[in-house]
Amino acid sequence: MPDRLSFYLKKNSIIHALNPFTKLTLVFAIVTYGLIGAGFWTATILVCLALLPLAFTARLLKEYLGVAVKLILPTAGFMFVMQSIFIPGGTTEIFRLGSISIELETVQRSYLIASRIFLFISAFALLLLTTHPSELMTNLTQRGLPPQFAYVIISTLQIIPQMQAKSLTIIAAQRSRGLDTESSFIKRIGLLVPLVGPLVFGSLVEVEERAIAIEARGFTSTHKKTYLHEVPDTNLDRAIRTILIALIIVAVVWRVWPS
Amino acid sequence: MAIVNLQNVTYKYPLTEKPALQNIDLQMKEGEFVAVIGPNGAGKSTLCYTLAGFVPHFFKGELTGSVEVARNETSKSNLHEWVLNVGLAFQNPFNQISGAKYTVFEEIAFGLENIGVPREEMKGRVKEAMKMTGISDLADRSPYSLSGGQQQRVALTSILVMQPKVLVLDEPTSQMDPIGTREVFSVVRTMAERGMTVILAEHKMEWIANFADRVIALHEGQILVDGKPGEVLTSDVLTEKGFGISRYTSVARRARELGLWKRDTLPVTLEEAVKGFKE
Amino acid sequence: MSQDFLNLLIALAAVGLVLGWAYVTKRMQKDFSSTMTWVLIPVAIAINISIGQLVLVLKLPVYLDSIGTVLVGVLCGPWAGALTGALSNFVAGIIFDPGWWPWIPVAATIGLTAGLCANAGFFKTWWKVVVTGFLIAIAATIVGSPIAVLLGGISASGSSIITAFLLQTGKGILESVLTTNFLVEPIDKISTSLLAFAILDGLSARYLARFPRGENAQLDQQRRTSELVIALVTVVILVIVTIVFVVPLTNN
Structure with missing residues (x-):
């Protein structure tokens, strides 16, 4: 049973200071790229070149790796191993034990699925590590x-x-x-x-x-809500979001466009 | 000018036959501190919910007669408008914590956020209210980490901060020790002196005698006695109808039968009893 | 893999259309018209998670992790039920392991189906509840199997062992996943629905009436013997249906 119910760890970093919505957009962009990137190594590259540097900047590299190893790797790893062994199909046999055979194609497909799952989940985990749930929800409420x-x-x-x-x-x-x-x-x-x-x-x-x-405390009030805490949204936030959304659109258009 | 005006109010909860309130007539002046007593099931909570607008808006059911608070009619109003005028705090402190907030300070600000109070004013009001109820030192604690008594004071503060014209309290001290009870009563007394009208359902007779302006005794949904604390709390009708009465009253009544109590009126509190026996 | 992406877009669009339709035609608003719904949802999620853990401690061969979802579906309506299921898996993903997230659509379907059945009056006597449980299982299988296939057929859940076994006997992925679900889901969802029914039976009618669709849970008073006969017939029909569905699949 977990000791605490939010991943959030307070640190003084530029990632923590970003607006929660910016971080959410970032996660969305990473998920989109992971989903539509056709390359075998896409997800792995995104983890290494996007998530790890982000976790490092947030001064949470150790904690991020901890979450990855303790929570995500068992799920993704189990799936990878089980699927590699049990899913049939493929022609290039690389290992055989009795009736069970492992083929290269199955291993590749399993790795693709497992690495994607690892990417998506750890992207969200990074968001939750650097954002207090209350701050995230307040900001989303302010946005409608x-x-x-x-x-x-x-x-x-x-x-x-x-x-x-x-x-x-x-x-x-x-x-x-x-x-x-x-x-x-x-x-x-x-x-x-x-x-x-x-x-x-x-x-x-x-x-x-x-x-x-x-x-009794106005939960159903029709007045426009106000907020005790201000969630800062800087020019940097807006710039990052614009770039990310542009990148997402480019990727989707490039992918869906009949080639 | 009465701020609370109930005329011939009768109310039945949905799917019940027996009315929970019957022919209630009640007027209250601004700044008056009225205590409501009565055995369990007498209708104390229902009366509180009626004043606070939850009867009939939340509980539905059948309400006849007129309920008017601060010149608004309950039948012509919405619950979310009504709660701006009438604040409600009740018995179980744990269930009054919103759950939507991580610190006591945020918890108390929850109501003000909902009704759209600007940020700077909100902070000021929260600080002031916490100072008044003596919980300033709890500001950064989690509401769930507090004791029952502390939680109850947070619940009370969360309502006071909304500055209602009428404050309805349904047995708020039942989970509190004497020190906590004293604090609640003195805060409520102060609020009444500042012009807030208070209605308090309560079992603790001695505290009522010391703090309330007026006492209403409810029995089976009807008002049995209505008057000054000294008169109502010592009236013989209460004993007949099975109300819990102050032990000093019972002792003095027995003493009067034996000819040891010389005064015309019976005591409710220890001080009165001591004075009376000394004579 | 681009085909998967396209399928995902189609699925998302379909969900969006259904939600939009429910919103525009005001089918959704009643579920959320009362504060009771908003307060019940967190409690229901906590019930899902706590009972799910208790069942693990007792090592029972079911999950029973959607009793709260079914309760909300019945008392507040299908859309509130769907939201409860979705948030339940979302929160479980945050606090246990994110392996719960891919199953969010399944959890939402469970709440939705429970609500739709209850709206049709199918949560009032216990044999009707059995039918509801069976329908929930079917719906969960229909939504869950494509997700399981998308995840490669084997996930970290216990029933994957059955899938793995079936795969070894030479069956296809979709076939193995469907068979597994038809074996596991009805038992779990019927038990879940019956437990939810027992809970509703223990709450007073006055209290239930406080919820937006409390009338869905006002139980019918019927004669015992006729109930028993109907229940038996229902169970037999369900068994036949299961065999008719599962056997051809395994034989293919």
Whole structure:
């Protein structure tokens, strides 16, 4: 279970200081290039030449690599290995063990998929490492996202640790009363109800009071919202975004244009 | 001029037969501090929700009679306009935290952001409100890391900062120790003296006797007694209808039966009781 | 690979069209008309994630990670359900591992289908709930299989072992993925729907009425014996349907 529910790490860097929307555009550009770039090494090159330098500039190279190794590599790596082994097709056999054969073409295709997934996910991870969720949501709200979305995202991130704490308490309580997660299948199904019941009903009944509480504080107000924190949007931000959007358009047009 | 004016108000929640409020007539002056007492299920919370506009706008159901606050009629108004005039804080502090904010300062500013208060004014108002309720030192803490009492004060501050004309409080001190209770009561008293009208549903009789201007006793959705704290809290009707009363009142009543209590009126607080017994 | 990109654009355009249509025809607005919806969604996401983890602890052969999504779909409507599913996977991607993100469309489909079925009155008795669960499974399979194929057929989920096995027996990728889903999804989604139904059964009608589509969860009072017969017939039909769908696929 994670200790903290946002990746965000405060650092004094030029990447942290960028407007969240600029960083989001950057991620979008990287994803677009990764998707439409036809080259075998496109995703790998983007990771090495875009994400790693960005993480370095953000003074988060170590943390970025940590996230990549701990979270993304297992997923992407597992897929790569499994697909290389089990997906049939391809003619150039490079390895054989009994009935299982590995072909060069399958390995290449698997690498392409895995490296793309690695690219997309780590691009988002970098965004989340350098941007506080509250800052991101505030900025998106200022740009026209309905404010309710910001409420949903932030309060979800805050409710989950409490719910997890609650479910750990319930599991501990049931263990002290003899819960055995190793017992028979039917018994374990029977255990689900006393575990899930208190957790779910408690939090569902709270919904009404919490709705009243935020309505009492103008949640449904039709006034134009204001914001406690200013999220700076500099000329540099606007310049970077313009360039990125131009690059995206060029890439898409070049790709879709019938050649 | 009454700022709160309820005339012949009867209300039924959806899918229920029995009215939760029956023929309520209630007028309140500006700056008045009114306490509402009554056993569980007497209609205290429903009355609070009615004043705060959640009955009928949020709960739906069937409301007859007229509810008027600051010259607005509830039936002709929207909830989001209504909450600008009437603030509501209630019992469970945990459920009053919006969840949308990471620090106490931001949490208190949440309401002001929603109603569009300009940034500089917002910061000033938040600081001032926090100073008043004595929680300035919590500004940078996460609202979820606080104790129940602290959370309740944050909830109260979050409503006060919106500067409503009428403040509705539904058992706000039930999770608090005596020190916290004292702070809440004295803040509320100060607000009333500055002209805010306060209606407070509460169980703690001695505190009511010390701070409120007027007490309303509710029973089965109807107003049973309405008057000065000294009169209402010691009236015999309360004991008959099973209200919880102050232990000093019960002791003095027993003493009066034995001829040990000489005064005409019964005490509610320790001080009154001590004075009376000394005579 | 350009073909994949084109397919992705077509899929995105289709989703955009459906959302636009629902917005313009005001089908979406009712779901979000109450603050209750906005407060329920985070709670539902937390329920998804917490129960999903509990099930892992208990080592049950199901996921049960969309009970909250189904609850929102029933109580607030299909669009709110879809949003809950999508955000649920998005948040799980942030806090556990981003491998959840590709499945966002599947999670959204689950909420959408649950909501549509509930709107049609199919969340009022338990045999109808079984049907709803089955329909959710079908919809999830239809949306999920292309994504699984796009990801190469094998992902980090447990059911991929079945896919891997089927691939080894010489079947195609799409075929193996579809078969796997038809084996895994109905059990999971029917259990999910029945649990959601049990939860709704435990909440008071007065409380349920507070939600935009609370009437979807006002349960029918029916006679027990007739219910049992209908339930049995339903299960038999479902089994036949599954066999009819799955067997030709595996034989091809």
